[in-house]
Amino acid sequence: MQGLTMTATPQAQCTLEVALGDRSYPIHIGPGLLGDPRWIAPHLAGKQVMIVTNSVVAPLYLERLKAGLADDLEVREVVLPDGEATKNLAHVERIWDALLEAGFNRRCTLIALGGGVIGDMTGFAAACYQRGVAFVQVPTTLLAQVDSSVGGKTGVNHPRGKNMLGAFWQPRAVLVDTDTLATLPPGELSAGLAEVIKYGLIRDADFLGWLEEAMPALRGLDVPALTQAIERSCAIKSAIVAEDETEQGVRALLNLGHTFGHAIEAHQGYGSWLHGEAVATGMLMAAALSARLGWLSGADVARVEAILEAAGLPRQAPSGMGSKAFLDHMRRDKKNLDHRLRLILLRSLGDACIYDETPLETLTALIEDFPRR
Amino acid sequence: MQGLTMTATPQAQCTLEVALGDRSYPIHIGPGLLGDPRWIAPHLAGKQVMIVTNSVVAPLYLERLKAGLADDLEVREVVLPDGEATKNLAHVERIWDALLEAGFNRRCTLIALGGGVIGDMTGFAAACYQRGVAFVQVPTTLLAQVDSSVGGKTGVNHPRGKNMLGAFWQPRAVLVDTDTLATLPPGELSAGLAEVIKYGLIRDADFLGWLEEAMPALRGLDVPALTQAIERSCAIKSAIVAEDETEQGVRALLNLGHTFGHAIEAHQGYGSWLHGEAVATGMLMAAALSARLGWLSGADVARVEAILEAAGLPRQAPSGMGSKAFLDHMRRDKKNLDHRLRLILLRSLGDACIYDETPLETLTALIEDFPRR
Numbered sequence: 001m002q003g004l005t006m007t008a009t010p011q012a013q014c015t016l017e018v019a020l021g022d023r024s025y026p027i028h029i030g031p032g033l034l035g036d037p038r039w040i041a042p043h044l045a046g047k048q049v050m051i052v053t054n055s056v057v058a059p060l061y062l063e064r065l066k067a068g069l070a071d072d073l074e075v076r077e078v079v080l081p082d083g084e085a086t087k088n089l090a091h092v093e094r095i096w097d098a099l100l101e102a103g104f105n106r107r108c109t110l111i112a113l114g115g116g117v118i119g120d121m122t123g124f125a126a127a128c129y130q131r132g133v134a135f136v137q138v139p140t141t142l143l144a145q146v147d148s149s150v151g152g153k154t155g156v157n158h159p160r161g162k163n164m165l166g167a168f169w170q171p172r173a174v175l176v177d178t179d180t181l182a183t184l185p186p187g188e189l190s191a192g193l194a195e196v197i198k199y200g201l202i203r204d205a206d207f208l209g210w211l212e213e214a215m216p217a218l219r220g221l222d223v224p225a226l227t228q229a230i231e232r233s234c235a236i237k238s239a240i241v242a243e244d245e246t247e248q249g250v251r252a253l254l255n256l257g258h259t260f261g262h263a264i265e266a267h268q269g270y271g272s273w274l275h276g277e278a279v280a281t282g283m284l285m286a287a288a289l290s291a292r293l294g295w296l297s298g299a300d301v302a303r304v305e306a307i308l309e310a311a312g313l314p315r316q317a318p319s320g321m322g323s324k325a326f327l328d329h330m331r332r333d334k335k336n337l338d339h340r341l342r343l344i345l346l347r348s349l350g351d352a353c354i355y356d357e358t359p360l361e362t363l364t365a366l367i368e369d370f371p372r373r
Numbered sequence: 374m375q376g377l378t379m380t381a382t383p384q385a386q387c388t389l390e391v392a393l394g395d396r397s398y399p400i401h402i403g404p405g406l407l408g409d410p411r412w413i414a415p416h417l418a419g420k421q422v423m424i425v426t427n428s429v430v431a432p433l434y435l436e437r438l439k440a441g442l443a444d445d446l447e448v449r450e451v452v453l454p455d456g457e458a459t460k461n462l463a464h465v466e467r468i469w470d471a472l473l474e475a476g477f478n479r480r481c482t483l484i485a486l487g488g489g490v491i492g493d494m495t496g497f498a499a500a501c502y503q504r505g506v507a508f509v510q511v512p513t514t515l516l517a518q519v520d521s522s523v524g525g526k527t528g529v530n531h532p533r534g535k536n537m538l539g540a541f542w543q544p545r546a547v548l549v550d551t552d553t554l555a556t557l558p559p560g561e562l563s564a565g566l567a568e569v570i571k572y573g574l575i576r577d578a579d580f581l582g583w584l585e586e587a588m589p590a591l592r593g594l595d596v597p598a599l600t601q602a603i604e605r606s607c608a609i610k611s612a613i614v615a616e617d618e619t620e621q622g623v624r625a626l627l628n629l630g631h632t633f634g635h636a637i638e639a640h641q642g643y644g645s646w647l648h649g650e651a652v653a654t655g656m657l658m659a660a661a662l663s664a665r666l667g668w669l670s671g672a673d674v675a676r677v678e679a680i681l682e683a684a685g686l687p688r689q690a691p692s693g694m695g696s697k698a699f700l701d702h703m704r705r706d707k708k709n710l711d712h713r714l715r716l717i718l719l720r721s722l723g724d725a726c727i728y729d730e731t732p733l734e735t736l737t738a739l740i741e742d743f744p745r746r
Binding site: 096100105128129130131154155160163164166168246247332 | 539620
C-alpha cells in the first residue's frame, strides 16, 4: 500500500461521529468490539434489550454479543431466516410480536446483529414500536458496515418494489467489529466492495485511486486496509447524510448504480443477485450512460470496469432482461418525481450528479447495447 | 353563554398554528371548508392525491371533498370499513397497496377523511410510505377534530395492545369543517365531548366552567359554541404538543383517563365501547383516585361526574371487569417505564400531573370500589 494518500499509519480502532444535532451518533470501527461491554452499554436506553439476528449470524456471533451485555439487563432475542427474501412486513411483525410478548416498553433497545436486511428490518421495527424506540446497529457484513447501517434509512420491500415501506430512524450507535469479516463468504465481501467503490466514484477520486491499489489487500482480508476502507466510506456517507438526512437533494448521489441495480434485483427476484452485485452492474451502466452523454471518456469507463473486475463483481446485465423490463422497474424508483426519470450519473470519476434529462432513446439504446451474461 | 371568559364574539372561521419548527402546520376551523379549493390546495406536495376514508363517511363527504380539488390532480381513493376494529396493520397495508398500484411517488399527498381511526391509519401509512410522504387531516368527528387529528400521533392497534405500532408524523394541515358534525350520531358527539372536557380538567379551569354552562348548546349542535370548544381544545393540545412533541414529559398529561380507558377498551374488545366513553369513565376513575390521594375534594369529583353526565357519557366501569383485568392491561401501557405504573392524576381541577407512586393497594381498592354498570 505504498504511495497512497490515505492515513499513513492505519489505526486499529477509530470512531466517527454522524452529525445530526440531537440525533447524532458515533460509529466505532475496529476489532474485538463485539464482546467488550464498554462499547454497547452507553447506548442502551433502559434495561430491556431485544437482539434481532438471523439463523446464519446467530451461531457465529450471538453469544459473543451477549457476553458483552451486563447481567442486570433483560435480554431477549429474535432469530429470523437469512436472506433478502425475508425483508418484508411479515418478518418485522415477528419482531413486534416478540417485543409485545416480552412486555417491552418504550425505553427498550433493539440491537441489529447481522447484515443489511437485519439492520433495515430492525431499524424499521424500532421506528414504529410504540412510535419509536432506541436501536443499535452491529453490522456483520462489509455491505452493512459501509452502507446500510449508517444514515438511518430503514424499511422493507413490497412485492411491487424494493424499500417501498420504511422510515428514517437513526441508530444510537453503530459498532463495526472488523473481526466479523473473517466469516464472510467471498461473494459477500465483493458485494460490500461495490459500495466502497461507489464512494470513490461519487465523491473522492483519491480514494478511488487508493482502492485500485489496495484491492488485493482488501480481498485478502488485510485488517488495516479494511479498517481504512470502512472508515473512509463511512466518513463520506456520514458527511452526505449530515448534509441531507431525508434525501431532499445531495443524499440521492448515494444511489449511484442503484436505479439500474434495483431493476435487476426486482426483475430477477429479490435474493437472486446480491444487492452489491446488482449495484456494481448498475454503476457500470451509469458510467457507460455518462460516457454517451459526453461526460466520461472511454478510458474512464474502462477504469470503472477494471476496478469492479478486480473486486470480483459482475459487469454484465442478466441475460433475457430487455430494455422494457429495465424501464418498467426504473419508472417506479422512489427518486422519480411526477413521472420524470431521475438518474445518478458521473460528471467525472469522483463527481456524481442527479440528472433527469436523459433522452429516453439514449437510455434505451444504452440498455440494449449493454453486455448480457 | 353569559358571563363566560371565552371569546365575546364567536368567530365563524379561525386558524390556529401548531408551532413545531419546520414541521409547523395550521388548523383551520369553520363551516364550509370541505368543498372550498382555497383550503386544501396550498398543502398538497405534488399532483398525486390519495383520499383515505371509510364506508360511512364516503357517501356523506367524499364528493364534497373531491369538488374542492383542482382538475389537474391525479386523485385516487381507498374506502376502508368503518370502526375501531379495522385499526390494524392489515388495513394500513391496503392503503400501501393502493399507493403502489397507482404508482404514487414520494411527492404524493394522503388526505384522511373521517374519524380518529381513519386519521391514525392514514397518518401511519403516510409516515412509512417511501419513508414518509405528506398528509392532510380532514377530521369528520368531534373526537378527531379536538384530539387525534392534532399532534402527529399515528398508528394502529396490535392484538396485545392499543396503538402499539405507529409513528410521530405531523400533517401538513388540519381542516375542521364544522358542517360535518351535523351527521354525527349523538353518542359520537358525546364521545368527542369527553376529550373536550379533558382539556378543561388537565389545564384550564375557566374552560371547564365554560363547558359546564355551554353543554346544552354543544349537545344541541350550536355551531358558534362548537367552534369555540374546538378552538380552545385544539389550542390547549397544540401548546402541549409544541412543548413536547414526542411525549417525553408534559404531553403525557393528554392521557388523563386513558390508562383506565384503554384497559376498558382492550378488555371489552376494541370497538365495543367508544374511545371517548372509555376515557370518560377513566377520567372519573382518575379523579376518584386523586381524591383518595388527598388532592381533590368530594365536591370536585362530583363536578367531574356531573359534567360527564351532562355530556351523555358513562360514569361506571363494565360489569364483570375486576381489578386484576384492569391492572393486567394497565401494566402494558406505553407510559410505564421499567415496570412502574405511571398514571395521569389531578392535583386540582384544571391541573393534571404525572404520578408513578400510587400504592398498589390504593389503586386496587379504588378499582374494586368503583361503580359497575
